[in-house]
Amino acid sequence: MNLQKPQSKTDSLNLTVYSPEDLRAFTDNFSENNLIGKTQFGQVYRGKIEETGKEPRSVTIKTWNDRAEHYMYHDDRKVLLEDFIPLIFDFGLMSGGIIGKKSLAKENTPMTPGYCDMYGCNSGFWTRWSDVYSYAVILIELIAKRIVDMEDYCRGCKFTDLWALESVKSGKLPLELVHPSLIEDQDYDASDALLLAELGMSCIEFYPRKRPKMKQIVKRLVELSIVKEQLLLF
Secondary structure, three states: OOOOOOOHHHHOOOOOOOOHHHHHHHOOOOOHHHEEEEOOOEEEEEEEEOOOOOOOEEEEEEEEOOOOOOOEEOOOOOEOEEOOEEOOOOHHHOEEOOOEOOOHHHHOOOOOOOOOOHHHHHHOOEOOOHHHHHHHHHHHHHHHOOOOOHHHHHOOOOOHHHHHHHHHHOOOOHHHHOOHHHHOOOOOOHHHHHHHHHHHHHHOOOOHHHOOOHHHHHHHHHOOHHHHHHHHOO
16 A cells, blocks of 8 residues: 555556555554554555445555564675565464464575575575575476475475486486376477476575576576467467
C-alpha cells in the first residue's frame, strides 16, 4: 500500500493512495488476530477493504520495523537495503501470528530452508550467486517433481538440493533426476531436459564462483528448443 502521493510518473496508473489511518481500519488497528507472521524486516497482516458500493476486498499489508538491518553481499558489497527501504522480503521466513512459531531451521538461516545457499549457511557470507543457488533449487524441483517442505524435512526427507547432489555423487547422471512422468510426455525433449538438469546442478556448486551468473543462465535457457519455438512465433 502506498502511503505517499504518487509522483507524476505514476499518476497514469490510477493508484489508490491509502493513509496510515486507512491501513489501521483495514487491519482492525493491526490486531494480533490479523497478524499473518513476522519476517526479516517487519510484519505481515491480513486486512479487508470495505468501501461503499463495492465488494469487500481481502488484502495483505506489510509493515517495516523502524530499525533497518543492513544485509550485505560479501563479494561486491551490494547493500540489500537502499535508504533503509528493504528490497528483499522472504515470506518463507515468516513466523508468529497464524503462521505459528518459527522453527529451529528458520531461526538459524536468513533464507528459506531448503533454498538457502549452503556456502552462505556455512560461512555467513552471502554473494551475488546466492540467488543463483535458490533459483537452481526451484529448477531442479520442477524437473524432478520433488518439493520438500518443513513437514517433510522433519519427517526425515532431504531437501531437494542435498538430494540432487547426493544422487549425482552416487553415480546418477543429471538427466536421471528428471521425473519419469515428464519423460513419458509426448512433448518431452531429451536435449532440453539435459540442458536444464546440467544447468541446475552447475548452479548448486558449493563454492559460489563455480556457479554461473544469472546472465549466463538466461543465455542457456534461450537455447532450449521450446524457447526457440516460442520465439519464432513472435
